[in-house]
Amino acid sequence: MPYTPSDQKLQTLTSRINRLKEQLTFQPQKKETTMKSNLTRLNKLEEQMNSTPATTTTVQPPAIEVMNSLDLLATINRYRLEDGKNEMRHCTFLKRIEDELEEEERNASTYIDTYNRDQKCYLLDKEQSLQVAMRESKNVRKRVIVDIKRLTIENKQMKEQIKTVAPVAPTTHQIPQTLSEALLLAGSLAQEVEQGRSLMLQAAPKVAYYEEVINSNGSLRTGEVASEIGFSSIKLNRLLAEYGVQRKVNKRWVLNIAYANKGYGVESTYVDDHGNSHNSLMWTQAGREMILGVIKNLH
Numbered sequence: 001m002p003y004t005p006s007d008q009k010l011q012t013l014t015s016r017i018n019r020l021k022e023q024l025t026f027q028p029q030k031k032e033t034t035m036k037s038n039l040t041r042l043n044k045l046e047e048q049m050n051s052t053p054a055t056t057t058t059v060q061p062p063a064i065e066v067m068n069s070l071d072l073l074a075t076i077n078r079y080r081l082e083d084g085k086n087e088m089r090h091c092t093f094l095k096r097i098e099d100e101l102e103e104e105e106r107n108a109s110t111y112i113d114t115y116n117r118d119q120k121c122y123l124l125d126k127e128q129s130l131q132v133a134m135r136e137s138k139n140v141r142k143r144v145i146v147d148i149k150r151l152t153i154e155n156k157q158m159k160e161q162i163k164t165v166a167p168v169a170p171t172t173h174q175i176p177q178t179l180s181e182a183l184l185l186a187g188s189l190a191q192e193v194e195q196g197r198s199l200m201l202q203a204a205p206k207v208a209y210y211e212e213v214i215n216s217n218g219s220l221r222t223g224e225v226a227s228e229i230g231f232s233s234i235k236l237n238r239l240l241a242e243y244g245v246q247r248k249v250n251k252r253w254v255l256n257i258a259y260a261n262k263g264y265g266v267e268s269t270y271v272d273d274h275g276n277s278h279n280s281l282m283w284t285q286a287g288r289e290m291i292l293g294v295i296k297n298l299h
Contacts, residue, residue: 067129069093069122070111075147076133079140097122100132102233104280105223126152131227219266219282225291243294246281253281264290
């Protein structure tokens, strides 16, 4: 005869299953996830893992050319303390960046502070980091510059070494045999998916900035040319305006007629701190040579 559990045993099993459901379903981070949606996601993920072919994946090394203002400040403060100076606050450092770089050269981003609040920061490329570091004392400046250049060299070496790698095998999960195991596995997979999406969202500003700015076809921002001659971008823009090279129209720099159509500059689109798109003047190599000639004449 087939085994038939007693009513008491059925009641006990049902109670245990309900407790397991409550433990998973009502965790704070998964209030909106029901058992049904978890199991549906589990089935979809299992199908994807079984149907995805093994392919060679190209791995991009971290874009060390782009440095978060928090990371740069941490490096600066380490050497400030060793030099007997006080640490600089991040809000003060942001004002320095805004004073040193034109608005069109600044790439704003955000980070989450210890109180889980969104706070403003900037993403800086190598030249901008060096330019901002020039405001420090000689001892601090020298050591920060060495660190920035070292990171750049290490990144180039990493790019040469890492071309393609074998695909990373997807995380394997044992097929659940009971309802409780299925619930736990579904919750685990849901958390993995959410963590992956969170990492992608965090990386998006850096990736976009690296693709659109760092890899721009050899064009140079005013700040890059300015750092080459020891000026701030604001000072260089003012000198070029006084010399008659450029003028401001609707809050952006444009070349004067005498310097237009000579291959000195190109228009580039950028997004300001408020998410609005604008055109920005960038310099070609011919424009860079022209600027160096102007500065030489002024001195």
